[in-house]
Amino acid sequence: MNEPQNWWIQLQAIFKKFGRNLSRFFQKTFRRLRSFLRQQKKDSRNPHDWQFKFNVTMSTIRSLILYAIALLFVLGGLGLGMGLGYFSGLLSHEEVPTYASMARQISDVKQSSELYFADNVKLGDVKSDLIRTTVSSDQISPYLKSAIVATEDSDFYEHDGVVPKSLIRAVLADVTGLGTQTGGSTLTQQLVKMQLLSSETTWKRKAIEIMLALRVNKYFSKDQILESYLNTATFGRNHAGQNIAGVQAAARGIFGVDASKLTLPQAAFIAGLPQSPSIYTPFTQTGELKKDTSLGIKRERVVLFRMLRNGDITDQEYEAAKKVDLTKQFLQQGTATQQNVKYGYVYNLLLGQARTILIKQLIKADGRDVEKVKKDDELYATYYTSADTLLRQKGYRIDSTINKTLYDDLQDATSEASANFGQSYTESAYDTNLQKTVTITEPVQVGSILLDNTSGKVLAFVGGRDYDESQVNHAFDTLRSPGSTMKPIMVYGPAIENNVINTESQIADFPQDFNGYKPSDFGQTSLNKFISASYALEHSYNLPAVNLYNYLLNKTSVDPSAYMKKMGITLTAKESSELGIALGGTSEGISVEQNASAFSTFANNGNNTKPYVVSKITAPNGTVIYQHKETKTSVFSDNTAYIMQNMLHNVVSEGTASTLNWRLNFSTDNVWGKTGTTNDDKDIWFVGSTPGITLASWMGYDNFYGNQHSLSSNASSINLSYWSQMANAVYSRQPNLLKLNSAMSRPSGVKTHSVLASTGTADGKVTVGSSTYNLKGNMVTALFNDSEPKAATEKFGIGGTDKNYELFWDNFAGKSNNYGVRVNMDAKGNVLDASGNIVKDDDDDTDTTTNSDATTDSNATTTTENTN
Known part of the structure; x- marks a missing residue:
């Protein structure tokens, strides 16, 4: 229907004018009434006559009554005018739905929402136990x-879609908290609520x-409205415990007959269900017949009586129907019937978000307030x-950023590489939920994320090796120690x-004792010297990272955790205080996901763009109710x-990830990344970037039952090979995503200087004790x-301690x-001699830290690699 879009504004003006005119009418009536009463008083003849007194008394009483009635009319008129004005004001900005839009929506009986990959590729429908079959x-x-x-x-065929007295009853029910589920609503209104509106309960x-x-x-006939209602209303559960909607599903699921074959008692029973389906339904969630179905039967009798009162059935039919035992x-x-889920990891991720x-x-x-509601478990539930x-019973559409082709490619790469992931353990474990011992298999699990650096789009991911075996999404939902991948960002x-x-x-x-915390490099060793920051990161040495972090905490005003928070990783004060x-x-x-997002900050000129998966949500009426807005935070x-x-490019070119040079099918000139390995090879990581994308890969055991399975000693190499297979798949499919020819231009603020390789400083003379050294030569570019x-x-x-510097000079x-x-060094960080004996503090070249503010971290459990 082609109506002017500002018709609500016109309607509002009409309502307001009507209110003003009504108010003026009652005010004019009030003035005329007052004038009339005054004239009656003047017409009285004898003030001493008893008739005069009677007339005055009656006149006064009548005046009071008429004044009260007039006042009520005036107030009522004002209230009605204000109410109509408020009503029209609420609707003044609402778009007028077209006939085609309404026709589509009231007849749309999709029982669930639709999920989409990127580029309008459908994934599937949201699973629903709402069973529905449409009939004419x-x-x-x-x-x-x-x-x-x-x-x-009962007035369905007479009213225009709304009954004023029912509306008043509904308002009173809302205000007082009393009333039934459908009180105050006509069948037309109920259809509108089910098919055209959301579930919010506002004025x-x-x-x-x-x-x-x-x-x-x-615009629709009564028969069309009734048909749509009967196909969309909910009717409780069927004999399989599934929720049912529409009279055909109700008839088949409760009595085993078609809707056209229902008897009078059966029809009355089904007609009574919409008022409170969960109470009147005869079946439980498992499909068992309730022990007590009396409430549903009583409701059926109410329906039969109303049919009799409405003239739909005769007294004889009414009495005969009451005698039928429906419980039999x-x-x-x-x-x-079980519903199969395709793309289980994607399905669960999109539905959850x-x-x-x-x-x-x-x-x-x-x-x-969202945060306050989250703290109230019952309200949030x-x-x-x-x-x-x-999502399960309405026709929403959820569009995502996941590229189906790339997603499939990553799954294929995972399947091809899985034979080399490592040993699977089959053993017995006690399941606390089932409260019994079960046989489990612990395979090596993986989780990966492919992220667009600039937009934050999650282009693809690997949630695990096999969704049918484990539904845990290792890319988004599991939290693991990040190992050395923390070094560059923290x-x-x-x-x-x-x-x-x-x-x-x-x-x-x-080797150094930080108030009881004695870290070491990979393999329980220490280089026992000073090394450059670039070399330390390139080969992932631990002691330099701890020394640098200790310096940041205690010798500067830098708060590393603040940078982490900007990148989407919130650490507790205790965590950030521990070395x-x-x-x-x-x-x-x-x-x-968090690790990939944080790492992508370096590729995005120091800005972190919040990662996202859901790009858009469209309501059943076609209105976009959610559109992702890019959230970018300046970090570095x-x-x-x-x-x-x-x-980090040095990590790839010469460091712990140098094998990528021959594993990748493309040039590594614009590839950088960081490996990570935790204690006892529990977690293996590689996070790598190109100018276009960041690909993060984790590998490890779930150990859900308290086991302590570790990966093999060559797991880091296995993970790099796996990462390469995924990166090669992406490059083969969409090489432009990597933007390999779009290297970051060198900012004017990046300065190049020659410094001494031995000290990282300018050359010059240095006095140490009684000796003076002339530092020069062997310069490197920094x-x-x-x-x-x-x-x-x-x-x-x-x-470094005093003894460390003494050793250097x-x-x-x-x-x-x-x-x-x-x-x-041993596992506790003690220095060992050639025979493996602990060297006493006064015999070795180590010392406890001289910084009294050094942070204790005796409980830290994570170390990382510095070799391939």
Whole structure:
């Protein structure tokens, strides 16, 4: 229908004018009444006559009554005018639905929402236990039509879609909290609520409901409206325990007959269900017949009486129907048909995230604070159920960012690589939920994320090896220790950003006791020397990372956890205060999604774009109710991003991920990344980026039953091979995604300076004790974040004890000592001699930290690799 879009504005003006005119009418009537009473008083003849007194008394009483009536009329007129004005104001910004739109929606009996991959590729429908079969009006028993009308809306064929007295009753029910589920609503309104509106319960929604009911009644016949209602209304559960909607599903699921074959008692029973389906349904959630079905039978008798009162059946039919024992006609328990889920990991992810979005919208629509509601488990559960019901029983459309082709490619790569993942363990374990011992199989699990750096789109992911075996989504839902992948984002990035280091700054790699915390490098060793920041990150040495993090916490005002929070990873104060966090020693861990997103910050010029999967949600009426909006946070400067790309490229070109050079089918000139391995090879990571995408891969055992299975010693190499297979698949399919020819331009703030390879400082003279050293020669190029090299000093590095510096300068002076000779350590961090005995503190070249503010981290459990 082509009506002007501003018709609500016109309607509002009409309502307001009507209110004003009504008010003026009652005011004029009031004035005329007052004038009349005054004239009556003047016409009285004898003030001493008893008739005069009687007349005055009666006149006064009559005046009071008339004044009261007039006042009520005036107030009523004003109230009506205000109410109509408020009603029209609520609707003034609502779009007028077209005939085609309404026709589509009231006849749309899709029982669930639709899920889509990117590019309009359908994934499937949301699973629902709501069973529905659509039938035409002539396939529905006349008994059932009459029963529904007599019970739910006896004036259905007379009204225009809305009954004023019923509306008043509904308002009173809302205000007082009393009333039935369908009280105050005509069948037309109920159809509108089911098919055209959301589940929010606001006055605005009620106003829209009234408007739509009037409009539906205008453009559709009563038979069309009734047919649509009977095909969409819910009727409890069937004999398999499934929720049913539509009279055909109700007839087949309760009595085993078609809707056209229903007897009068059967039709009356079904017609009584919509008022409270869960109470009147004869079946339980499992499909068993309830022990007590008396409430449903009583409701059937009410329906029969209303049919009699409405003239739909005779007294004889009424009495005969009451004598029928329906409990003997209910079906016996059946079995529900299982619904297969395609793309299980994607399905669960989209459904879960869409549900969360709708929950927030429902909470906000009710004027509540989302965070406060989350703290109230019972209230949040109510919104959860409402949102879940909308998705399972309404025709929403959820569009995602997941590229189906790329997703399939990653699954294929996983399947091809899985033979080399490692051993699967089959063993017995006690299941606390089942409360019995079960046989389980623990395979090596994987989780991966393919992320678009700029937009934050999750293009594809791997949730696990086999959805049928495990529905746990290891890409989004499991939290694991990130290992050394934490170093660039938690330690080196903030240090570069705040000019604490340049790429050649020297950091201590000596055995050291940090108030009881004694970390070591991979293989329980220490290099026993100072090494450059770039080399330390390139080969993933632990002691330099701990020393640098300790320096940030105690010698600067830098808060590394603040940078982590900007990248979407929130750490507790305890976590961020412990030195082990530099090596990934979190208390709970982080997800693959979080790790990939944080790492993508370097590829995005130092900006973090929040990752997302759901791009759009469309309501059944075609209105887009959710559209993802890009959320970008500035974390590091472009100077830092460029320098970190440079340092992390060394990991690929010469460091712990150098095997990628021959494993990848494309040039690694613009590839950078970081490996990560935790204690006892429990978790293996590689997070790698190109200018276009970031691909993160995790590998490990779930160990859900308290087992402590670890990966093989070559798991890091296996994971790099697996990562390469996925990256090659993406490159083969969509090479432009990687943007390999779009290297970041060097920012003007990135300065290049020559520094001493031995100290990472400018050359010059340094006095150490009574000796003066002229530092020069053996210069290397370093990248600086808009700063200059520091002057050479005795204590030139980050970390290190007095004995460490003494060892360095003696070696620099030509003295033969063990500077740079690898030191072996035990699991507790104690230095060992050649025979494997613990070296006492006063006999070795180590010392406890002289920094009284050093942070204790004796409980840290995470170490990382520094070799292939």
